[in-house]
Amino acid sequence: MGDALPCSVEYNTDVFTAATVADVVGYFIALLKAVTSDPQARVSAYPLMSAEKRQQALDTCSGVDRGYSQTKGVHHLVESRARTSPDAVAVSHDPDGAREALTYAELNAYANRIARYLTSRGVAPGDNVALCLPRGVHQIAALLAIVKTGAAYVPLDVEYPLERLRFILGDVGARLLLTSADTRMNLAEFVDVVVLEQHAREIAEQSSDDLDVAFSPDMPLYVIHTSGSTGKPKGVVMPQRALVNLVEWQTRASNAGAGTVTLQFAPLNFDVSNQEIFSTLASGGMLQTVDENVRRENPRFLEFLKRRRVVRMFLPPVALEQLANEAAAKDVALDDLREVIVAGDKLQITDNVRAFFEKYPHARLRNQYGPTESHIVSEHELDGAASGWPLHPPIGKPIDNVQLYVLDENREPVPPKVAGEVYIGGPAVGHTCPGPASEGVNAVVSRT
Secondary structure, three states, X not given: OOOOOOOOOOOXXXXXXXXXXXXXXXXXXXXXXXXXXXXXXXXXXXXXXOHHHHHHHHHOOEOOOOOOOOOOOHHHHHHHHHHHOOOOEEEEEOHHHOOEEEEHHHHHHHHHXXXXXXXXXXXXXXXXXXXXXXXXXXXXXXXXXHHHOOOEEEXXXXXXXXXXHHHHHHXXXXXXXXXXOOOOOOOOOOOEEEEHHHHHHHHHOOOOOOOOOOOOOOOEEEEEEEOOOOOOOEEEEEEHHHHHHHHHHHHHHOOOOOOOEEEEOOOOOOOHHHHXXXXXXHOOOEEEEOOHHHHOOHXXXXXXXXXXXXXXXXXXXXXXXXXXXXXXXXXXXXXXXXXXXXXXXXXXXXXXXXXXXXXXXXXXXXXXXXXXXXXXXXXXXXXXXXXXXXXXXXXXXXXXXXXXXXXXXXXXXXXXXXXXXXXXXXXXXXXXXXXXXOOOOOOOOEEO
């Protein structure tokens, strides 16, 4: 038939839609055109998408370009709240039933005194300061203090083996270790140890005014160590710009505002803790910390959420599953719960999770994604009745100012529903320790 090649497509309508089949035909036509135009090329180099489809794929890879604050760090956002809402409760803790709380003015002043004491001990912008304190108001104040000095905090978990802790301290070249009498570790031969209680008087004598430290959006905020692909701990350095962009996006995307009670669930050595802490304090909410023994005991944890009237919480999927299982067996009314955000692992809508959100239909479920090297970079909010939610929800679209590309081995975008590798670009990208901060497309971080 001349230059024409007649073709027909048969497909199972129970499996494929007409639109899907039309896309497949389009890929086939694009491949044929590429082969006929350059028959000597490698097969792997031939595109499956037309130029128009390729551009459409790229256009969906970028979050909304809103810009983000590059003259302020997350600590500046907290300082701003301390000026506008000084008497609002910033952080609350319940050790052994005796509640401790700090207002925004008290938290900021206490953090400033600790920060000034740290600078008197030689801490300067660009340094790394290790932090090992039990959960509570002092931990949050100390973390904020380290950031105020321009240094990055390095969380240490007392449950880690001593050799791992020594490795982390050596890897980051920690200026000092800020800890407490209860958690003091035998690390004095590796780093200068400051026990918070022992220096309470010197700290109290410091000025409570905000520090005037030169700021850059590329200043490291924290260094968190993962196991690394080889089993050797890998330090991920996250710059201020990444968290500022995330916090500003989170504030726009969330209903949580002034006065909202957010649970501080994650340990500091998990990156989501930064999202819990700074997205709450930047928006004028109240950060409710929880003791480890309560956090790990589902019956007590469920009662704690009710008693403290928690509105928002960030949980890994496994913790959500455990909570949902406990809620199924107990008649506990979480009337205040409005937002559950999950990240850190693949979300699965099990029968327990489905029943949980049917029991508490006023709560939103938001599935977020992001490796440690970039923190959170995408989100999908599940809508409609929980009975209709898919078993494996998608990871959603990139957050503001972030790019997510699914590429093949030639770093070309793949068609929808074709496996590839995830590349991340924009302000969310951190770097490993040691190494310079870099805004741009990172190395492959995950396979989809």
